[in-house]
Amino acid sequence: xxxxxxxxxVSFLKAEKGDLTSLLSKxxxxxxxxxYSKNVFIPLTKICKNDCGYCNFKRTPExxxxxxxxxxxxxxxxxxxxxxxxxxxxxxxxGEDADEEEVVKRRLTQLGYDSMTDYVVDICRMxxxxxxxxxxxxxxxxxxEDLKKLKEVNASMGMMLENSSPRLMNLPAHxxxxxxxxxxxxxxxxxxxxLKIPYTTGILIGIGETKEEIVDSLLTIRDLxxxxxxxxxVIIQNFTPSPGIEMxxxxxxxxxxxxxxxLVGKIIFADTPVSIQIPPxxxxxxxxxxxxxxxxxxxxxxPVSIDFVNPTSPWPTLDELxxxxxxxxxxxxxxxxxxxxxxxxxxxxxxxxxxxxKLL
Numbered sequence: 001x002x003x004x005x006x007x008x009x010v011s012f013l014k015a016e017k018g019d020l021t022s023l024l025s026k027x028x029x030x031x032x033x034x035x036y037s038k039n040v041f042i043p044l045t046k047i048c049k050n051d052c053g054y055c056n057f058k059r060t061p062e063x064x065x066x067x068x069x070x071x072x073x074x075x076x077x078x079x080x081x082x083x084x085x086x087x088x089x090x091x092x093x094x095g096e097d098a099d100e101e102e103v104v105k106r107r108l109t110q111l112g113y114d115s116m117t118d119y120v121v122d123i124c125r126m127x128x129x130x131x132x133x134x135x136x137x138x139x140x141x142x143x144x145e146d147l148k149k150l151k152e153v154n155a156s157m158g159m160m161l162e163n164s165s166p167r168l169m170n171l172p173a174h175x176x177x178x179x180x181x182x183x184x185x186x187x188x189x190x191x192x193x194x195l196k197i198p199y200t201t202g203i204l205i206g207i208g209e210t211k212e213e214i215v216d217s218l219l220t221i222r223d224l225x226x227x228x229x230x231x232x233x234v235i236i237q238n239f240t241p242s243p244g245i246e247m248x249x250x251x252x253x254x255x256x257x258x259x260x261x262x263l264v265g266k267i268i269f270a271d272t273p274v275s276i277q278i279p280p281x282x283x284x285x286x287x288x289x290x291x292x293x294x295x296x297x298x299x300x301x302x303p304v305s306i307d308f309v310n311p312t313s314p315w316p317t318l319d320e321l322x323x324x325x326x327x328x329x330x331x332x333x334x335x336x337x338x339x340x341x342x343x344x345x346x347x348x349x350x351x352x353x354x355x356x357x358k359l360l
Contacts, residue, residue, distance in 0.1 A: 039089035039300040040082030048095025050177035053246035089337035096140030124153035158200030173207035193228025202235025206253040266294025
């Protein structure tokens, strides 16, 4: 259990550079290896109900590069390509509540589906039946019943909390995004816990939040972990501006602020098996520093697809990632999209359990 008060944790985030040594002394770096998941990133649709100020993913039906809805044949082709490269995770992303948009609803009807959830379940079923990959779906908020369906065909799932403060709903980041209501997102993550779905979540820094709100968000995730035990990793992601987004003129997050956020995340989860993840493509030149602050996972890295959420930030190659990791004194180790301590009958049905065991 975290032994620091909220006030102490906030003070850590407000620490000046002279206090960094003291802050580093509060964590123990006993990991010998840093993990990653070799994946293929497949966006099923880029239509989304939300319109976040930092988003580089959403498209309108009129955009040249829009994906209304990929067919099963298109998805299977990408899965088979990924299989050739030894990928083990199929990361399926799609805009939140995309089937509330008429263009997606019409396409689903043409393909014989009533909802996006039903389609995703079928895509995941195909992945399990026809490939060696494990599905990991990340499509935003779901009802309890939809999560129950998805659990049967996903080794793990995920959704960023981003921030637990409702204040951000009034800022450019979220003021046009009803799905980013923190109450709704916390309910989704809690429902995943009730259903015993191994889950990835995290926070997004640099979208107008305060230091207090960063701590509140991390403590909210810790509370969810303490109650359900299903949080397998916490992503600490920095907002990176890019041309064409609403927030393109916002400042980037400073290296020092990111270091302190990773340290506080590590402190909060120090007595748990929860990993602290840093996206290496968003921090390529500084990635090693975060290993010294307690990060122990690089997340999904693909040899065959781009990061469609951050298309201007290419992933390092696996050789580059290995060099970065080993130069910092660690061993790079591949993991599945589900962490090993969840690979048992308490968390997985028999089919998923056997498939995971074969991939270990």
